[in-house]
Amino acid sequence: MHIHPLEKRWAAISLLLVGTLGGLIVYTAVAMSIHPPSNVEAIDSTRLHLTPEFSEENLGVKREKDGTVVARVVMARFMVVPHEITVPAGVPIVLRVATPDVVHGLHVAGTNIGTQVVPGYVSQVRTTIDFASVARIGVRNADGSVTVPLFCNEFCGLGHQSMWGRVIVTPK
Amino acid sequence: MSAATSPGDFRRPDTLALAHMWVAFSLFAVGTLLGLYQLLERAGMVPASARTYYGSMTLHGVVEAFVLTTFFIVGFGYFVTATSLGRAVRWPRLAWIGFGTMLLGTVVAALSIVSGNASVLYTFYPPQIAHWTFYAGAALLLVGSIPWIVITLAMQVRWKKENPGRPIPLSQFGMASCAILWAWTMVGVVVEVVFQLLPASIGLTQTIDVGLARALFAWTLHPIVYFWLIPAYVGLYTIVPKAAGGYLFSDEMGRIVFVMLLVFSLPIGLHHVFVDPEQAAGWKLAHALGTFLVALPTLLTGFTVTASLETAGRLRGGRNLFGWIRTLPWGEPVALGGILAVVTLLPGGFGGLVNASYAMDAMVHNTQWITAHFHLIFGGTAVTVYFAIAYYLWPRLTGRALYSRRMAAAQLWLWFSGMLALTLPWHYLGILWMPRRIAWAPFDPQIVARWRPYSLAMLVGGTMLVLSGLMFVANLLLTHRNRNAAADREMVYAETMEPVVSVPALLNGFTTWNWLLVVLMAMAWAYPIGQFFFMDVHKTLVWGVK
Incomplete structure (x- = not known):
């Protein structure tokens, strides 16, 4: 040897x-x-619409009592609900995502928001969006905000490519 | 290394090897055509159809990742074991039964996919459930490869008993590590298919534990890549240096590498679910560190194979620091394949390190970056060595001279450049957030416009790859029908710079390493898999694919 x-x-x-x-x-x-997003939080996805957190009126962006900005999104074949969310840049935000059906992926262009969305679990991403990064690749709106696409990036069925939404980022 | 073996020395398994490899390479060529169709569809050059697109993508993945690999590896494996140990394949009838089972499984799964009932892609993530014939076909393909594992190890055990103290030839040592790795690897997916997917697809169960299924699949998903890669490394260590006219730089380092590939590549599968919500951060971090360790054997291989090629270049008159590169036998297809495969390892390995980097994975996860990475490392490195091995073996197996060395060399260059033209823009598209696996891109025009130029470059690369794949199969076919006999049919492996007289017992067998794996696998997976049996799991409904 x-x-x-x-x-x-x-x-x-x-x-x-x-x-x-x-x-x-x-x-x-x-x-x-x-x-990476790893909160291990179980949820009954067959009854998702009946849970208070992911009921229809609670979806979208809310400022919680402690001041954090929370965006709640449901990803279902083949749509993102709500289709458009508006979040501020430069402050900590929390994304909470769940699905009633199959596995999806959520990826927001221009940001580091990326997570699998697995039925039976709540995916959670904590981040602060950098306005300059989204401005480089997004569409600039008249009010100074920028729109970037939000993709489903896990194959979820024959309509997978049509599953996307928009994130409007407002400057700080 | 063992002495040269000719077909007449004992019942050399030439037909067995040829049968396996012909199935592998003919379906490989069909698979490349599907790949080109997918590129054309995405570029809008053929009518868009999600049904055809995802069906094609499922077949492309199954054919290239499961059929090409398993058939090639099993066929090559029988040949290597027999010629390295200098004896006929034990239980040849069992070997042929395995071949038949694999072939049946392939046909069943292919029909299931072509009928449009199994568009779940080759990763088949539940709760999407295909027709049961898809899983049955996949299971037969797996089961049919088990005789190869048994025969490879039984022959090695018997040889060791008859040759006490002698080192197992490196080529056999590598293939044995591959067989053992494959046995460990398939456990995860077999449990998933038998206990979760088949019952759900038949209708016995209406719900499925998705977290458990993903963990079991992740068990398989990383080491399976090394099942594909180890035979390529066997080619790089024991065939390429010989074909280049040089010597293997180090036999012992090769053994260490094969042991490392076996031990390190198994307990790290959680890196495939880095951004999954059902696994905790600490376990992901542990598997991430393990993933970096598996870079070690590849770094060592890069060095040893390059050093072996250097011996060839210097023997051919190469001088100075880099002069030996110029004198390498660039026109010799087997050597050329080895060289190009090692070059491809550089960008491929770099991309792998990015993916392995824990939180950084969120940036590229499920984007085209990932598709680019595994096309480069598998299609680029592993398959290029498969080509080189085929060019080396075909004259020896068929007794016919290689039809055209120039065509072979051109084919390898075309594959190499096509793979770079395909995957370098693809990596960039991934950084630009382009999701993988989309039949078309109905998004805001601003982002789509950014992607367009790179998508066109991919189309050029894809066309080159299809041409190259067809040239490869044509060359093999014409060799098979060539009137000129091969110069000689002896199977010879590379000799080592210094003869290997004895090696430590640890590098001459796998018993200790298997026990170590029992411990490591228990450490790595007991909690990530076990948690689903004691945490509050909500099973989810099963979904069809149409």
């Missing part, structure tokens, strides 16, 4: 590279609290 010295050196370099990348991930997760 022998390993060539050059190979040993390369193995050390590889370990260093992999260790650095892993270390960076752990650092951003622990010190900066950057995680």
Whole structure:
């Protein structure tokens, strides 16, 4: 059994590279609290329309009593309800999403909002939208806000491509 | 390494290998045509039809990811095991029964998809449920590959008993790691299909635990990629250096790599559900770190294979730091395939590191970036080595000389450039948020206009790939019917720079590694899978696909 010295050196370099990348991930997760959406919150999706939180009148964007902005969205084949939501840039917002049917994905262009939407669970994304980023790729409206598309990015049936909505981002 | 083996030395499984590989490569060619249709449909050049599009996409995925791979690997595996150990395939009838079962499964699943009853894509995420024949076909394909696992390992055990203390040839060691990996890998999807999808598709159950199904599928989804990749690595370590006229740089490092691929690629599947709501952050982070570890064997392989090619370039008169690159045998298809595959590993591996980066995945998850990544690493690296292996084996299996070396070399360059032309714009489209798997793009024109130029580049790449795929199959077919006999039919593997006299027991068998896997898999999956049995789970209704 022998390993060539050059190979040993390369193995050390590889370990260093992999260790650095892993270390960076752990650092951003622990010190900066950057995680993928992972709230593990069960909900009965067959009775979604009867739950107070995702009943029709409660969908859309609301400012909670503690001041946080919460957007509640239902993704159902093949639509996003409500089709359009308006959220402010530059302040922390919370997106809560559920589905009554199959697996969907939610991805908002120009932002880092991306989550799977799985029947039986509530998906939650906490983020702060950067206005400059959405302004670069979105459509500028007369009132100074910017509209970006919201896609379903998980195959959910033959109408999958038609499942999308809009997010209107208002400047701070 | 073992001595050269000719067809007459023992009952070499040439026909068995050829049968498997012909199924693999002919369906592969059909699959590339489907891919081109999908690009044309999305570019609006053929009439739009969601039904045809998603049906085609399901068939494309099933054919390229499951049929091409399993048939090629099993056929190549029998040949490698027999020629490395220098003995006939044990239980040949069982091997043929496995082949028949796989073929039957393929036909059943294909008919199910073509009839439009199974447009659930090759990842078949419930609660969308296809016709039961789709799952039955998939199950037969899996079951039919089990004889190969059994035969590969039984032959190795017997050889070890008869050759105490001798190192197992590296080619066999690699294929054995592949067989063991495959056994571990299929557990997740088999449990999902047997206990969840088949009962739901037959109508025995009306609801399904989606979280559990996703966890079980994630169990399979990462190591299956290494099931596809290990045979390619076997080719890179034990065939390409020989074809290039050089030596394998290190036998021991190859063994370490195959062990690492087996052990590291299994307990990390949660990275496929990084942005799922039903798994907790801590477990995802643990699997993310494991995912970085699996980059190690690939980094080591890149080095060893490059170093082996360097021996070839220098033996052919290459001087100076980079002079050996110029003197590599660029016109020799087997060597060329190996070189291009290693080059493709660079952008492919880079994309993989991005996907593995935990929270960063949310930026690219389910966008075209992902499609680009696995086309590059699978279609680019793994399939290119499959081509190279086929060019090496065809004259040996058929006894006919390769029809055209120039056509083979041109085919490999075309595949390489086509794959880059397809996947580099595709990665960029993913960064521009383009979702994967959409039959067309009915979105705001501003965003669609941004995508258009890159979509056209993809079309060029796709056309090149189809041409290249057809050239490949044509060359094999013409070889098969070639009047000129092959120069020789001996199967020889690359020799190592320094002869391998003995290796530690840990690198000459898998018992310890399997026990380690029992522990690692329990650590990695007991909670992520087990949670669905004690948490408050709401099952969901099953949905059809029409």
